[in-house]
Amino acid sequence: MKLAFxxxxxxxxxxxxxxxxxxxxxxxAHDDVNSSSVRKAKEKNPxxxxxxxxxxxxxxxxxxxxxxxxINQSVLEPLQFHGKIxxxxxxxxxxxxxHGLESKISGAEKVQEWAPDAKVxxxxxxxxxxxxxxxxxPNYNVKPVMLIAGNxxxxxxQVLPLNSDMGFETLDVGDLSQALHLEHMTLLWVKMVxxxxxxxxxxxxxxxx
Numbered sequence: 324m325k326l327a328f329x330x331x332x333x334x335x336x337x338x339x340x341x342x343x344x345x346x347x348x349x350x351x352a353h354d355d356v357n358s359s360s361v362r363k364a365k366e367k368n369p370x371x372x373x374x375x376x377x378x379x380x381x382x383x384x385x386x387x388x389x390x391x392x393x394i395n396q397s398v399l400e401p402l403q404f405h406g407k408i409x410x411x412x413x414x415x416x417x418x419x420x421x422h423g424l425e426s427k428i429s430g431a432e433k434v435q436e437w438a439p440d441a442k443v444x445x446x447x448x449x450x451x452x453x454x455x456x457x458x459x460x461p462n463y464n465v466k467p468v469m470l471i472a473g474n475x476x477x478x479x480x481q482v483l484p485l486n487s488d489m490g491f492e493t494l495d496v497g498d499l500s501q502a503l504h505l506e507h508m509t510l511l512w513v514k515m516v517x518x519x520x521x522x523x524x525x526x527x528x529x530x531x532x
Contacts, residue, residue, distance in 0.1 A: 324485075327352045327383035329376065329398060331364040334412055335389030337455035338447060338489075340368050345488040348372075352379030352386070377402055385481060386441070388413055392423060392430055396437045404441035408478045409434070411502070412447040414509045420518060422506060431472065431502035444473035444482050445502035448509050451516060453523040458490035460526070466492045467526035470508070472501040494529050 415423030469491035
């Protein structure tokens, strides 16, 4: 698939690099295709291409949003998605590793407000970028789980093969309002790892009898 990435920092690059190595065509969506972030990403993976934002979005099968949450509105509102799937990989993190929207609404629901003609799916947020680079845990007989949320059932189904490519099982937790709870899981992971020094290469698994 042709995948466009809005944002190519730690999370965006980890996802893009992993998926490119699984055979997907990666396009960095950036209005300055010669920016330092684009250059650094292409130096690390020369297979990436870069195109202006709207051109990259229009020519892709799916779009990943992996920007700092604070710029999401200004990035998204000028764009036209025309029903494309927008995978929200962002989190509203506030002071003291709190929920940046005071847990009143999920960041993903705000993303949907700012991109009303997109089908937003929340995914790739409950772990740090380390586990998006490599989801292989050879000492265990289970795959890590990736939790996803969204209002469009068919859109969520399009994310499943990407999860499989990266080594994740998928668990659909419901509509986009459920993304609030996924964002709280992110805060738990961040507090454990970034604040309290827990090893970053850990994930959760879904076990069902």
